[in-house]
Amino acid sequence: MAAPVGVHLEFGGGAELLFNGVKEHQVTLPSQSDPWDMKQLLVWIRRNLLKERPELFVQGDTVRPGILVLINDADWELMGELEYQLEDQDNIVFISTLHGG
Amino acid sequence: MDQDVGSLKAQLKEKEKEVAALRARLAQMEKSRASVPELHSDVAPLTPLTAKAALSNEDIMRYSRQLLLPELGVQGQLNLSGTSVLVVGCGGLGCPLAQYLAAAGIGRLGLLDYDEVELSNLHRQVLHGEENQGQAKALSASRAVRRLNSTVDCVPYHLQLSPENALELIQQYPPEANLPCRRLGHLDFPDPMYDIVADCSDNVPTRYLVNDACVLSGKPLVSASALRMEGQLTVYNYGGGPCYRCLYPTPPPPETVTNCSDGGVLGVVPGIMGCFQALEVLKIASGRGCAAARVAPGDMADNSPGGLFSAFDLNQAPPASCGQQLLMFDGQDARFRSIRLRPKQPGCAACGEKPSVTGLIDYEAFCGSAATDKCQKLNLLSKDQRITAQDYKSILDNTEPHILLDVRPRVEVDICHLPFSLNIPLSSLEERKSEHLRLLQGRISQLKQEMAAERRPAVYVICKQGNDSQKAVQVLEKLSGSEVDAITVKDVCGGLMAWAKNIDPTFPQY
């Protein structure tokens, strides 16, 4: 059994509006047999944090187009995207791309 | 004595005449120098821009404070004078960007905007003034920039960037001729029209269009955006870094995109981001952005006077500080954050190994939205589910019992509202917030006591422009007869803005 994982979640660029306008969330993912990965985190967020209109955040098993995911201040593409295994105290940011000027 | 006085007077008069003539000539010259830039409504070829061979005394005085910086120096300043920058959008980002580029002595500024100046622009689009309302933004921005630095060649374009004109505008030669070291001053091929493109636009289709045009013509793209209290900045297609499509291969669903006219923006936020854009452009244009970029003139320069080393051969240039990097600004927390981005993606449709984007496409179709930040009109309801502002006026005049439900967020209701309206935000209806449903039910019960028992109470829904009100009608129809008593629900087409325009001109517009 893997121990519970504490992760810091941040939402920005308007993505926080799907979470009652709250930008920062410190959450604890319960212990489970396999290590937590990003794919499971998205499912967890959808079930536990996201109450309304999930299609504005997730599409299929990943984030919808126009949301950039950052793992510890790096583009998640550099970190293995959905397969990235979460470590305790990781900082995960979901940022909606801005288009205005 | 009298004779002397007379002759002095005559001489003085003569001299005064001379002075007046000189003054008039000076004024004439100053006027023509600061003359109105010619507004372009199509893409016309420009004369090639040549970098200065040396700085004049006036240049040295004007730019002295930045010439002192080893990061710029004389060579960097000369490079700026030979660089042309296309600014796509003369709004909240484009105004401060153009201002600082002109002040720093950039050679040529193409200022492009299809729009005219409106009062609601002035809080953030700081090159335009009250007297410029109704004027083309491109022209207004050009005039302001000219006042600041008349040596900058300003080219205002009053047009919408489109797949038809973008490539022609950015480059004057086909992409195959994209040779390295093209700025060496050789004349065997024409100068490119613009060296650097700055995306200061306000909508998704234009952002993809600008990206693809930059990839196809091999131009660095300095891109910024802002909304509410936040801003983002990245340099694309530069120094081997990613392009916009590498990061965002699929456009966002249109319903997830918020523009400044809906979401709002604090003027200083695009101001800060536009200034950052100017900084990145200046580093690329001067060719002296970071230590590695300092190619010794002897390595690449030809020997003709004024020959410049290639400041930014795209494949060899080291990344600007924001290449392959996303700078995020959160004005609420006063926090900057810099994110390491993915490299250029081999599978990218635009800049990858086998690109599928080999020419510009229909970006409005690709993104499913229009290339404007103006509000798009939804059509979710049938005709008999909607009334006009005029219809609503008659309902008021006939004192027909009804509820007017305003579904805008609280912050907008605080700006203006009709005094007899009930405010329940659309989001509360969508979430079926119990306290709000109780409030609505209370008003329905009250209304029922005032009218004949067999009739259904009428609820008219209103919002700013008549989009959210349609969504609210759909929600309310589901609630009707279950969570609240059965009601007849319709929306006011065009919302409060239609009310202000057609019924009550004293009602504020925003």
Ligand SMILES: [Zn+2]
């Ligand atoms: Zn790309």
